[in-house]
Amino acid sequence: MQIATWNVNSIKQRLEHLLAFASTEQPDVICLQELKCQNEAFPALEIEGAGYNIAHLGQKSFNGVAILSKHPLEDIRIGLPGDATDEQARYLEAVVAPVGGAAIRVASIYLPNGNPVDTPKFDYKLSWMDRLIQHTRSLLALEEAFVLAGDYNVIPNAKDAANPQEWVGDALFRPESKERFQALLNLGLIDALRSCTDEASLYTFWDYQAGSWQRNNGIRIDHLLLSPQAADLLQSVSIAKELRSWDKPSDHVPVIARLKQ
């Protein structure tokens, strides 16, 4: 089973890219972030036409997450527990249940950016991460295979940035953000890509500005975190870097994990 995550930066602007990616890679599951689209405007017919079942959580202008699956989706859960007042569309969870196969729980995550750090936006990021840690504890208690896939807006280590000094003080690289990401790993989650390679220069985001792509000034902020039961199934991880060179690209590219069965 192939599970992909991709921040598309507007599902409407990226629909043709999504259909091309789906046709070429044929992932079983695609977790999307930054739909920037309300539910009623989601291009469901086109995506269903490509063979996917859809769970989506949209909102006007910003945010928005979806799970696309070639297999039936069950037990769809909307929103990250822990704050009933949080109205931002950043978390969606479902069980992907292949007919006659083993089910796997999948979440599509759009973790808050958190900049500027001297504002409530950074507090929101940190409290959102604390809620994610708490929710992960409850998921781990189920002792199931699950994947938390998405745009974490965290650069885990200096080797995950081409120019780490540029990010010192930024919400994506602040110690408080990195510590909470590490806390997720300390619970027992596995960073899928880092479990396969220690290689540097592996990035998933290049800013639209300042020729970041041409200069390969990237960062790795899109991650698939696996439960121990899912990590046992992991075969390989790849970054679909070539999509960043397409016409009118997202500033993020997909990351794909391949699991046995």
Next chain:
DNA sequence: ATGGCTTTCTACGAAAGA
């Protein structure tokens, strides 16, 4: 760089993103 692009919105500049 006081974000150099890109996207969205009851738009025609501002806000958000990272």
